[in-house]
Amino acid sequence: MTISIAHLGPPGTYSEQAAVFYVNWLGKSSGVETILCAYPSISQSLHAVAKGQTQLAVVPVENSIEGSVTMTLDTVWQLDGLQIQLALVLPIVHNLISCANSLDSIQTVYSHPQALAQCQIWLERFLPQVQIIANNSTTEALERLEQEPTTATIASSRAAQLYNLPILAKGINDYPENCTRFWVVSQEETNAGSEKPKPSVSHTSLAFSLPANVPGALVKPLQIFAQLGINLSRIESRPTKRSLGEYLFFIDVEADSNETQMQSALAELSIYTEILRILGSYNVLPVSVL
Amino acid sequence: MTISIAHLGPPGTYSEQAAVFYVNWLGKSSGVETILCAYPSISQSLHAVAKGQTQLAVVPVENSIEGSVTMTLDTVWQLDGLQIQLALVLPIVHNLISCANSLDSIQTVYSHPQALAQCQIWLERFLPQVQIIANNSTTEALERLEQEPTTATIASSRAAQLYNLPILAKGINDYPENCTRFWVVSQEETNAGSEKPKPSVSHTSLAFSLPANVPGALVKPLQIFAQLGINLSRIESRPTKRSLGEYLFFIDVEADSNETQMQSALAELSIYTEILRILGSYNVLPVSVL
Numbered sequence: 001m002t003i004s005i006a007h008l009g010p011p012g013t014y015s016e017q018a019a020v021f022y023v024n025w026l027g028k029s030s031g032v033e034t035i036l037c038a039y040p041s042i043s044q045s046l047h048a049v050a051k052g053q054t055q056l057a058v059v060p061v062e063n064s065i066e067g068s069v070t071m072t073l074d075t076v077w078q079l080d081g082l083q084i085q086l087a088l089v090l091p092i093v094h095n096l097i098s099c100a101n102s103l104d105s106i107q108t109v110y111s112h113p114q115a116l117a118q119c120q121i122w123l124e125r126f127l128p129q130v131q132i133i134a135n136n137s138t139t140e141a142l143e144r145l146e147q148e149p150t151t152a153t154i155a156s157s158r159a160a161q162l163y164n165l166p167i168l169a170k171g172i173n174d175y176p177e178n179c180t181r182f183w184v185v186s187q188e189e190t191n192a193g194s195e196k197p198k199p200s201v202s203h204t205s206l207a208f209s210l211p212a213n214v215p216g217a218l219v220k221p222l223q224i225f226a227q228l229g230i231n232l233s234r235i236e237s238r239p240t241k242r243s244l245g246e247y248l249f250f251i252d253v254e255a256d257s258n259e260t261q262m263q264s265a266l267a268e269l270s271i272y273t274e275i276l277r278i279l280g281s282y283n284v285l286p287v288s289v290l
Numbered sequence: 291m292t293i294s295i296a297h298l299g300p301p302g303t304y305s306e307q308a309a310v311f312y313v314n315w316l317g318k319s320s321g322v323e324t325i326l327c328a329y330p331s332i333s334q335s336l337h338a339v340a341k342g343q344t345q346l347a348v349v350p351v352e353n354s355i356e357g358s359v360t361m362t363l364d365t366v367w368q369l370d371g372l373q374i375q376l377a378l379v380l381p382i383v384h385n386l387i388s389c390a391n392s393l394d395s396i397q398t399v400y401s402h403p404q405a406l407a408q409c410q411i412w413l414e415r416f417l418p419q420v421q422i423i424a425n426n427s428t429t430e431a432l433e434r435l436e437q438e439p440t441t442a443t444i445a446s447s448r449a450a451q452l453y454n455l456p457i458l459a460k461g462i463n464d465y466p467e468n469c470t471r472f473w474v475v476s477q478e479e480t481n482a483g484s485e486k487p488k489p490s491v492s493h494t495s496l497a498f499s500l501p502a503n504v505p506g507a508l509v510k511p512l513q514i515f516a517q518l519g520i521n522l523s524r525i526e527s528r529p530t531k532r533s534l535g536e537y538l539f540f541i542d543v544e545a546d547s548n549e550t551q552m553q554s555a556l557a558e559l560s561i562y563t564e565i566l567r568i569l570g571s572y573n574v575l576p577v578s579v580l
Contacts, residue, residue, distance in 0.1 A: 064534035070356070070407075218525065219509075219513060222509045232506065234537070235525070241354065244469050244471060
């Protein structure tokens with residue numbers, strides 16, 4: 001069996017690294033073949049799964065320093081019909097990759113906005129005068145670095161290896177405890193990559209909108225889980241894009257949606273929400289186990 | 291009396307526009323003189339107030355399409371000691387400003403990441419092949435446009451007027467109902483700009499962290515307000531930057547912090563939170579009233 005996996009490209013992104021970890025993890029116990037497919041944006045990786053061009057996508061959802069990857073949340077809500085199969089947590093170490101001889105000769109730094117934001121204190125301290133240019137991915141500008149020795153890119157050490165480029169400064173992220181959570185998503189009906197038994201599915205992600213102009217409307221959904229002793233590990237709000245002050249909520253619950261208690265929580269939740277989507281029940285895989 | 295106001299520059303940004311609206315609003319009933327001071331980033335505008343370089347700053351906090359301006363939330367939390375004096379809601383209409391004769395000759399589009407994100411569908415449809423470059427502000431690249439006729443910038447029509455540059459495409463934001471909420475902030479002790487009576491202060495913004503590893507810890511704070519019939523108009527989470535899964539919460543409450551009910555809510559809230567900051571009580575000014 002062959003599984004195709006969409007991820008943010010060009011090769012060498014943290015998303016690809018997460019996809020490689022996922023492939024290694026799959027490989028441990030199955031004879032599944034995998035093909036990695038690079039897409040130019042996170043949104044296009046998710047659209048690839050929705051259209052059936054690939055069976056899975058690995059997308060970043062949240063970084064411990066910069067917070068939500070809003071493009072992932074907005075696209076997952078908009079596409080509907082996608083399902084989270086697994087979450088991966090990847091430690092992130094950013095490096096300044098450049099063919100320049102020293103920091104002094106650098107005039108431009110390229111990277112993904114999340115990576116740039118995660119290194120902003122370092123950039124202000126060591127490269128206060130450079131032009132910062134945001135790209136769709138950490139690796140988009142890597143192919144140009146050799147021709148442009150006054151430029152640099154912030155990316156992983158794996159990216160430097162892949163493109164055979166020198167690292168000018170290692171571990172430049174502002175906070176050492178930097179990690180990103182990724183989701184492995186499929187179409188709702190597909191079971192691709194999920195043949196492994198899931199003995200202890202630990203998390204469920206939900207997204208919902210609330211009826212407009214109901215004071216305290218968010219309290220009830222949260223109470224339902226609190227009263228059943230089900231812990232929420234995360235709550236995030238996103239604009240509905242209809243009008244200022246109307247939100248969608250993304251909630252991560254520490255329970256399997258098939259548990260009896262969760263079933264009744266979800267039934268009750270559907271009463272108090274406008275649209276309720278169960279984005280998937282899954283395990284969270286720390287990369288240290290790989 | 292003279293009041294200096296920091297805002298994201300160079301001139302022509304939506305932040306400056308919000309600052310101008312604020313000045314006009316002030317001017318209606320007082321003889322206050324104002325000086326606008328452009329800073330190269332939102333963070334630096336807020337630092338200017340914290341250091342006493344200016345008395346006020348006008349900063350974007352939330353857009354109806356793209357959501358929170360995380361740099362504002364993170365900096366306000368980090369600086370402590372700032373106080374919101376007023377909120378302004380500004381309708382946002384983005385334009386493609388360029389000296390190019392037609393869309394076909396454009397190779398590069400510059401703007402602030404929020405503006406780029408608010409026009410992403412338009413960009414994908416009409417300029418699918420161009421390089422998108424994120425700047426610190428919508429106006430940063432405007433001075434280069436004349437020298438670089440293959441480039442364009444997404445900014446306001448007021449910016450086009452200020453720099454005497456042509457608009458190639460009007461109203462290119464993906465959603466017509468696009469507006470941004472701004473905060474006018476001062477140092478906590480200062481009363482600059484607040485001599486006006488505040489007969490009906492309508493909102494209070496709070497930020498807090500929660501004790502770690504307490505299941506359902508967020509429910510209690512929300513319950514306090516619900517039980518007192520105080521409506522929450524917004525809740526936003528941001529990472530504490532300590533470890534993945536630990537959050538700060540930013541809450542907007544529809545009440546004045548000096549009301550008796552709010553005083554008891556805040557007293558109770560301080561029991562269930564780790565750090566609790568009252569960011570200010572203020573009115574929200576729709577720009578239509580100006």
